[in-house]
Amino acid sequence: MGDEDWEAEINPHMSSYVPIFEKDRYSGENGDNFNRTPASSSEMDDGPSRRDHFMKSGFASGRNFGNRDAGECNKRDNTSTMGGFGVGKSFGNRGFSNSRFEDGDSSGFWRESSNDCEDNPTRNRGFSKRGDNDLDPDECMQRTGGLFGSRRPVLSGTGNGDTSQSRSGSGSERGGYKGLNEEVITGSGKNSWKSEAEGGESSDTQGPKVTYIPPPPPEDEDSIFAHYQTGINFDKYDTILVEVSGHDAPPAILTFEEANLCQTLNNNIAKAGYTKLTPVQKYSIPIILAGRDLMACAQTGSGKTAAFLLPILAHMMHDGITASRFKELQEPECIIVAPTRELVNQIYLEARKFSFGTCVRAVVIYGGTQLGHSIRQIVQGCNILCATPGRLMDIIGKEKIGLKQIKYLVLDEADRMLDMGFGPEMKKLISCPGMPSKEQRQTLMFSATFPEEIQRLAAEFLKSNYLFVAVGQVGGACRDVQQTVLQVGQFSKREKLVEILRNIGDERTMVFVETKKKADFIATFLCQEKISTTSIHGDREQREREQALGDFRFGKCPVLVATSVAARGLDIENVQHVINFDLPSTIDEYVHRIGRTGRCGNTGRAISFFDLESDNHLAQPLVKVLTDAQQDVPAWLEEIAFSTYIPGFSGSTRGNVFASVDTRKGKSTLNTAGFSSSQAPNPVDDESWD
Numbered sequence: 001m002g003d004e005d006w007e008a009e010i011n012p013h014m015s016s017y018v019p020i021f022e023k024d025r026y027s028g029e030n031g032d033n034f035n036r037t038p039a040s041s042s043e044m045d046d047g048p049s050r051r052d053h054f055m056k057s058g059f060a061s062g063r064n065f066g067n068r069d070a071g072e073c074n075k076r077d078n079t080s081t082m083g084g085f086g087v088g089k090s091f092g093n094r095g096f097s098n099s100r101f102e103d104g105d106s107s108g109f110w111r112e113s114s115n116d117c118e119d120n121p122t123r124n125r126g127f128s129k130r131g132d133n134d135l136d137p138d139e140c141m142q143r144t145g146g147l148f149g150s151r152r153p154v155l156s157g158t159g160n161g162d163t164s165q166s167r168s169g170s171g172s173e174r175g176g177y178k179g180l181n182e183e184v185i186t187g188s189g190k191n192s193w194k195s196e197a198e199g200g201e202s203s204d205t206q207g208p209k210v211t212y213i214p215p216p217p218p219e220d221e222d223s224i225f226a227h228y229q230t231g232i233n234f235d236k237y238d239t240i241l242v243e244v245s246g247h248d249a250p251p252a253i254l255t256f257e258e259a260n261l262c263q264t265l266n267n268n269i270a271k272a273g274y275t276k277l278t279p280v281q282k283y284s285i286p287i288i289l290a291g292r293d294l295m296a297c298a299q300t301g302s303g304k305t306a307a308f309l310l311p312i313l314a315h316m317m318h319d320g321i322t323a324s325r326f327k328e329l330q331e332p333e334c335i336i337v338a339p340t341r342e343l344v345n346q347i348y349l350e351a352r353k354f355s356f357g358t359c360v361r362a363v364v365i366y367g368g369t370q371l372g373h374s375i376r377q378i379v380q381g382c383n384i385l386c387a388t389p390g391r392l393m394d395i396i397g398k399e400k401i402g403l404k405q406i407k408y409l410v411l412d413e414a415d416r417m418l419d420m421g422f423g424p425e426m427k428k429l430i431s432c433p434g435m436p437s438k439e440q441r442q443t444l445m446f447s448a449t450f451p452e453e454i455q456r457l458a459a460e461f462l463k464s465n466y467l468f469v470a471v472g473q474v475g476g477a478c479r480d481v482q483q484t485v486l487q488v489g490q491f492s493k494r495e496k497l498v499e500i501l502r503n504i505g506d507e508r509t510m511v512f513v514e515t516k517k518k519a520d521f522i523a524t525f526l527c528q529e530k531i532s533t534t535s536i537h538g539d540r541e542q543r544e545r546e547q548a549l550g551d552f553r554f555g556k557c558p559v560l561v562a563t564s565v566a567a568r569g570l571d572i573e574n575v576q577h578v579i580n581f582d583l584p585s586t587i588d589e590y591v592h593r594i595g596r597t598g599r600c601g602n603t604g605r606a607i608s609f610f611d612l613e614s615d616n617h618l619a620q621p622l623v624k625v626l627t628d629a630q631q632d633v634p635a636w637l638e639e640i641a642f643s644t645y646i647p648g649f650s651g652s653t654r655g656n657v658f659a660s661v662d663t664r665k666g667k668s669t670l671n672t673a674g675f676s677s678s679q680a681p682n683p684v685d686d687e688s689w690d
């Protein structure tokens with residue numbers, strides 16, 4: 001196996017992922033049982049009924065791409081409760097169908113949590129806690145070295161030791177690293193992209209060949225330009241303060257006309273329903289048009305994708321780009337990298353929309369799909385390549401992509417990519433043979449959060465005179481999201497969740513949990529409660545992930561239980577509620593998660609369960625985020641915030657928790673986790689990304 005096994009997510013362990021609910025583990029000492037029927041082989045069989053379901057659910061027709069009027073299908077179908085759920089191998093077809101969670105099973109379930117993390121001292125110190133709970137052997141391996149220097153072992157010295165170490169051990173044996181988000185890395189990362197790529201996708205992979213070919217998105221113009229309406233608060237964006245730092249920043253533009261884009265682009269903008277620029281677009285578009293490098297930070301759902309796509313396309317059009325044709329080696333002008341498959345797909349759809357009617361061809365490639373399919377997409381022509389880091393490096397290694405013509409490199413959710421350990425891959429990318437130096441290309445980084453430390457490191461990718469645009473409070477939550485924090489202990493969470501979901505009715509809701517297993521568990525539980533639910537997380541096959549997203553997007557399952565894999569970037573119409581069943585380990589992640597609602601001027605609600613046993617470290621940054629977003633802060637939370645000692649947190653709870661400035665200004669501020677940068681744990685160290 002090559003040093004990096006980007007496809008290992010779908011190795012035998014992963015592709016046949018079945019939530020393992022060993023009776024022993026889930027039988028509480030107090031006698032609570034967690035009865036489950038072991039999955040029989042027939043249950044696991046991807047039989048005709050399942051395939052039928054795919055077809056019926058519109059998956060095969062590609063409906064899961066693009067937007068549709070939510071009103072069409074935003075009905076919770078209680079009669080087919082298991083409908084969207086049973087399709088996933090992880091659920092109904094794999095051992096869950098006959099199982100029933102008995103009364104009192106919660107302690108059985110939660111016992112797992114406590115075994116895995118509650119004793120974890122790091123958690124109480126406020127360090128990143130994720131991963132302790134979701135200890136897939138693969139996840140317990142560390143990516144070593146890398147851009148950010150040494151990483152603490154995920155589990156060393158934490159928790160009760162037993163579980164972690166044994167699992168960690170098995171991870172070592174397999175030499176795999178899994179987690180973070182979606183891509184899988186093995187070995188130490190030394191030039192690994194190359195050897196993996198040379199080794200091929202499956203030739204040196206022990207698992208089955210990845211055969212999944214995502215359905216093509218609909219080609220008709222209506223689907224390409226389908227969009228949802230901006231919300232009542234869209235105009236309020238104008239009042240958001242914007243800070244640009246760096247030298248000689250070009251002035252902001254106020255209208256699309258001022259951008260002087262070509263007619264085709266203007267037509268596409270109009271067809272997309274854009275009439276007014278959002279603040280990040282007002283500032284970023286002229287900066288990018290002027291050829292400057294940019295690090296931009298703007299609130300979730302405020303149009304960052306168009307902020308980089310439009311000026312890049314404008315440049316391409318202006319430069320008279322030639323239509324790319326079939327060639328074994330394609331040399332795109334632009335590469336856009338993002339951390340998750342779903343996000344990269346979404347960016348691709350936006351690129352396809354804005355390049356409609358031009359000769360610019362956008363292509364998307366991501367892990368969990370057949371490598372041959374990615375190659376076939378590329379060789380047909382490629383000007384803009386949207387890719388996840390792993391698949392990108394594979395394709396480069398296979399010499400299907402040459403980098404000589406790259407003029408634009410975009411890192412979306414850049415902080416996350418670096419923070420989650422893709423720094424080495426990004427470094428390899430920029431030092432790949434043929435890749436123009438940073439002086440010769442334009443590099444753009446976007447995110448809603450940019451902790452100081454990451455800012456500093458990210459700057460290695462940019463020219464020294466890059467501009468930094470901060471729209472509103474960097475790392476701040478979108479004010480259009482009404483945030484509520486409830487004190488809910490582990491044992492009461494499920495009951496509370498059901499109560500809230502019943503009150504919510506048919507409104508589209510994302511429920512975030514901390515671990516993959518819990519995502520399966522909660523989704524199953526909700527289905528049994530007759531709340532039509534699906535789930536998305538990194539142990540689900542890509543096909544299932546896309547199915548889940550489609551079922552959620554089109555209202556078949558109005559509840560989506562997700563790990564942080566869905567926290568960033570996903571732009572789904574009409575998500576009215578986000579529920580943090582488990583709070584994430586960092587406040588950044590919280591901001592991204594709740595940003596799945598309240599997008600583009602629409603309003604949304606976020607409810608978070610705050611567990612006094614495990615979430616106290618978030619109290620301070622949470623108070624800060626709530627205050628900045630002009631939300632009510634519960635007195636109890638403020639009290640915890642004041643009384644909780646966090647090393648390095650010297651200010652009041654209303655102090656400067658965020659790196660709210662361009663780090664080149666030299667201010668030493670606290671990062672978004674509420675730690676001083678030097679003390680801040682890298683969330684990757686401890687977390688299981690999804």
Ligand SMILES: Nc1ncnc2c1ncn2[C@@H]1O[C@H](COP(=O)(O)OP(=O)(O)OP(=O)(O)O)[C@@H](O)[C@H]1O
Nearest residue numbers: 274276277278300301302303304305448569571600
């Ligand atoms: N100027 C505009 N007018 C109308 N709609 C817009 C405009 N700009 C963006 N949108 C729409 O707003 C939605 C959110 O945009 P986008 O996904 O780019 O946000 P984002 O800032 O990248 O969010 P996140 O931080 O969550 O990734 C999309 O549906 C997009 O099409």
